[in-house]
Amino acid sequence: MREIFGDLIGNEAIKHNLGATIADGTSSHAYIIEGPRGSGKRTVARLAAAALSCENRRNGDAPLPCGGCASCRKILRGLSPDVITVSTEGKASIGVNEIRELKAGLYVVPNDSDMRVYVIEEADKMTVQAQNSLLISLEEPPEFVTFFLLTEDATALLETVRSRSTVLRTEILGRDAVEKYLLTLPGAEGIRKRDPEKFEDALSGSRGSIGPAKDILFPSESGKKVKAAEKKAMEFAEYLITSRIGDAITWVLSEIPAKKGLNVAKELIGYVATAVRDLTLLMKSRNAPVYLFTDRDRAAEMIASVPPAYGAAVFENVTVAMDRLESNVSARVCWFELVFSCEKAGTNRNK
Numbered sequence: 001m002r003e004i005f006g007d008l009i010g011n012e013a014i015k016h017n018l019g020a021t022i023a024d025g026t027s028s029h030a031y032i033i034e035g036p037r038g039s040g041k042r043t044v045a046r047l048a049a050a051a052l053s054c055e056n057r058r059n060g061d062a063p064l065p066c067g068g069c070a071s072c073r074k075i076l077r078g079l080s081p082d083v084i085t086v087s088t089e090g091k092a093s094i095g096v097n098e099i100r101e102l103k104a105g106l107y108v109v110p111n112d113s114d115m116r117v118y119v120i121e122e123a124d125k126m127t128v129q130a131q132n133s134l135l136i137s138l139e140e141p142p143e144f145v146t147f148f149l150l151t152e153d154a155t156a157l158l159e160t161v162r163s164r165s166t167v168l169r170t171e172i173l174g175r176d177a178v179e180k181y182l183l184t185l186p187g188a189e190g191i192r193k194r195d196p197e198k199f200e201d202a203l204s205g206s207r208g209s210i211g212p213a214k215d216i217l218f219p220s221e222s223g224k225k226v227k228a229a230e231k232k233a234m235e236f237a238e239y240l241i242t243s244r245i246g247d248a249i250t251w252v253l254s255e256i257p258a259k260k261g262l263n264v265a266k267e268l269i270g271y272v273a274t275a276v277r278d279l280t281l282l283m284k285s286r287n288a289p290v291y292l293f294t295d296r297d298r299a300a301e302m303i304a305s306v307p308p309a310y311g312a313a314v315f316e317n318v319t320v321a322m323d324r325l326e327s328n329v330s331a332r333v334c335w336f337e338l339v340f341s342c343e344k345a346g347t348n349r350n351k
């Protein structure tokens, strides 16, 4: 039988209903994914987004999403410009302005996927006006658009919104399912043998979701390390986007080890891709959802004179480098190729 949503643990009903309709092309335009915190709502939305644009979605022998095609790789890494997340961003509600912004781009055809997906997190935080403003789009979106409204409680949404959407429910996992999943992670079996108490803590601390269990089992690399990597990546992204080739080369020489640099390089390239993605989205809209360049004023200044086509070329080159690094090339050679491919794109743009 075809593997559908293989990365989703439990939640068989969703795999069956949503996965199967995507596979045979009969999925709805709008879904409400309702479920308790940590029950996999975002995972469902991400997998569905990948499945909708997967190049192998019509191939019954491939898993859905296949995970290997160009579209899946971008979407599953959170790098696709065609998956747009709307959230409160720390505010109390999602207002009518955010929804207007969303609707302004609704009919623009997707960048490089077949479909564009809007994920509205904490959808119940939409104000009544925002929900009303969304109604017609939910009812008759362009055929390449699918909405996922995530919420812990669908009844908190207007009836008119609910009636225009298919409601799916994610479920908290049973202890067995959590344990089975944890044991698929590298190193987990070893911890269970060496430190059964810790393993037990992870199971009981999970409360039915994977995230907390993983955090207990593998206390995450310190936030500091992540912050440092983000900062480096933002620097490098700035050099590429603003065509400061000399600075980019100096950066590579200092950050990517000449020997055995592959792991460092693989880790950093992910952050660089996110940073460049931020900048290319900001070129299109000042209110675009960003992860790293949250200082929008500064970012806007940086990209003011950069043609969007050049931004897109840099992003493309970064995803190429990302793939090349997976095939065990020399890390430094790969990063230099990235710098020079961007330089070339920059020279061509001036012609």
Ligand SMILES: [Zn+2]
Pocket (backbone or CB within 6 Å): 053, 054, 055, 056, 057, 065, 066, 067, 068, 069, 070, 071, 072, 073
């Ligand atoms: Zn695919």
